Amino acid sequence: MSEQMTFRGQVTLDGPSGTGKSSVARGVAAHLGAAYLDTGAMYRAATVAVLDAGVDPADADAVARTVAAARIEVGTDAATELVQVDGVDVAARIRGVEVTRAVSAVSAVPAVRRQLVDQQRALVASAGPVVVEGRDIGTVVLPDATLKVYLTASPEARAQRRAGQLGITAPDEVAVLAADLRRRDEFDSSREDSPLRPAADAVVVDSTDLDQQGVVDRVVELATSTVAAGERA
Numbered sequence: 001m002s003e004q005m006t007f008r009g010q011v012t013l014d015g016p017s018g019t020g021k022s023s024v025a026r027g028v029a030a031h032l033g034a035a036y037l038d039t040g041a042m043y044r045a046a047t048v049a050v051l052d053a054g055v056d057p058a059d060a061d062a063v064a065r066t067v068a069a070a071r072i073e074v075g076t077d078a079a080t081e082l083v084q085v086d087g088v089d090v091a092a093r094i095r096g097v098e099v100t101r102a103v104s105a106v107s108a109v110p111a112v113r114r115q116l117v118d119q120q121r122a123l124v125a126s127a128g129p130v131v132v133e134g135r136d137i138g139t140v141v142l143p144d145a146t147l148k149v150y151l152t153a154s155p156e157a158r159a160q161r162r163a164g165q166l167g168i169t170a171p172d173e174v175a176v177l178a179a180d181l182r183r184r185d186e187f188d189s190s191r192e193d194s195p196l197r198p199a200a201d202a203v204v205v206d207s208t209d210l211d212q213q214g215v216v217d218r219v220v221e222l223a224t225s226t227v228a229a230g231e232r233a
């Protein structure tokens, strides 16, 4: 695919927390002129609905009922962030500690996953070319995607990145962040329904020693060469 040609496919970006999926996916979408879908934001919005209803995130039946009754909306424009629950803007709230602590439990509920995966596929179907990031996009949501990337980085790099994002410098606070990332990864990788793992045909990109732009360039290069190989076949 030359730079002038239009990208018409789907790129999936999966991987553990703090590897840079959201920032890289936005950059790749902007470069390719594609839409962008943050599926983690959807599970976070579902968690807001659960917490606001006073439901225990460990009560799977109540979580499923609450999320089924909630109207969860996310945008697919890489330049703006739209996340709403029942018409209320929750874009800032979904990044808070309370939601981050509870989101793994909510996202492990099979009925919640079925509901949000259906919604994700509908959004993708109407988005055209798209970059979608999450944990199960290459394995479950879009198994026929043009390019699947599984992003990794060392636990130390991920904790430092998250600390930088939050303006945290004290070593003991960075250690707390690292423990939280570890806890969430273990939970997300060991759940029964759609655990975090690379798709068999995913390209693994280790971003530990790459800066953000370097990762964006690498994924754009992979998308370009995948499309070019498809055109030659």
Ligand SMILES: Nc1ncnc2c1ncn2[C@@H]1O[C@H](COP(=O)(O)OP(=O)(O)OP(=O)(O)O)[C@@H](O)[C@H]1O
Binding pocket: 016, 017, 018, 019, 020, 021, 022, 023, 024, 040, 161, 162, 164, 165, 207, 210, 211, 212, 213, 215
């Ligand atoms: N290659 C990189 N080098 C250094 N910093 C990076 C790199 N990629 C992303 N970052 C920074 O790391 C932080 C975390 O990135 P981001 O939120 O995109 O990760 P994520 O994988 O989407 O995390 P989560 O799954 O928890 O939402 C951000 O501040 C981002 O700017």
Ligand SMILES: Nc1ccn([C@H]2C[C@H](O)[C@@H](COP(=O)(O)O)O2)c(=O)n1
Binding pocket: 017, 039, 040, 041, 043, 044, 103, 104, 107, 108, 133, 134, 135, 136, 137, 184, 188
């Ligand atoms: N496709 C997805 C996306 C996200 N999740 C879960 C697992 C994460 O801990 C949580 C928040 O995601 P983040 O915003 O940190 O990317 O949502 C999932 O199970 N499947």
